[in-house]
Amino acid sequence: MQPEPLTLTDLSRIDFAKQGGLVPQVAQDARTGEVLMLGYTNAEAVERSLQTGELWFWSRSRNALWKKGETSGNTLRVLSLHSDCDADALLALVEPNGPACHTGSRSCFKAPPVLPELADRIEARAQASDEGSSYTARLLSDRNLRLKKLGEEAVELAVACADGNAERVAEEAADLVYHLLVACRSAGVSVESVLQVLRDRQDETATSTPR
Secondary structure, three states: OOOOOOOHHHHHHOOHHHHOOOEEEEEEEOOOOOEEEEEEEOHHHHHHHHHHOEOEEEEOOOOEEEEOOOOOOOOEEEEEEEEOOOOOOEEEEEEEOOOOOOOOOOOOOOOOOHHHHHHHHHHHHHHOOOOOOOHHHHHHHOHHHHHHHHHHHHHHHHHHHHHOOHHHHHHHHHHHHHHHHHHHHHOOOOHHHHHHHHHHHHHHHHHOOOO
C-alpha cells in the first residue's frame, strides 16, 4: 500500500526553507518503478502539479517555473506526490508521455529495474534482422516452440516447489519469468501493462473490506 499522497493542504508541511525555498523532486514511473529524472521544485510548482495533474519544476538556471514537456510534449502525468520522512524531498509517481530525458532516452539515469531491462533486451532481439540470431529470436519466430517452453518452465517450477529446493525454485522462477515476457511480447503485451495490472490489484486489495 502506497503512503498517503500529498494534497494542497499538506504543502505547509514541506520544509522548503531548508534549501532556500526549493526541494529536490524525483520523478518515478508509477508502473515500472524506474527513476526517470531529478529536478527541483518550490511551493508554487508543487501547487501547479497538484492542480493540473502534470509535473512542474523550478528551473535554477532560468530562475523560473517550468512544466516538464512544455516544449517537447514529453509531459509527466502526476498520479501522486509523496514527501520523504524529513519532508524535504518529494517523489512524484508519474505516467510518462514519451522519453523523460532531453537526450531522447526513457530515463536520465538509464538504470531500469530488472523486469523493464529484461523486456528491453527481448525487444532488442525482436528487432534484430536475423530471426535465428539468438534463442529469444527463435522463440519469437516459432509459436509452437514458444508455448512449449512456457509450459515446460511452469512445470519445472512446480516440481522444484514440490521438492522444496529453494535454489532450484529461484532458478526455475527466473526461467519462467523470461519465457513469460517473451510470450507477452509476442502477444503485443508490454511489461508496463503487466505491472500496471499488478499495481491495480494491489490497490484494490488495500482498499477492499476484509471478509
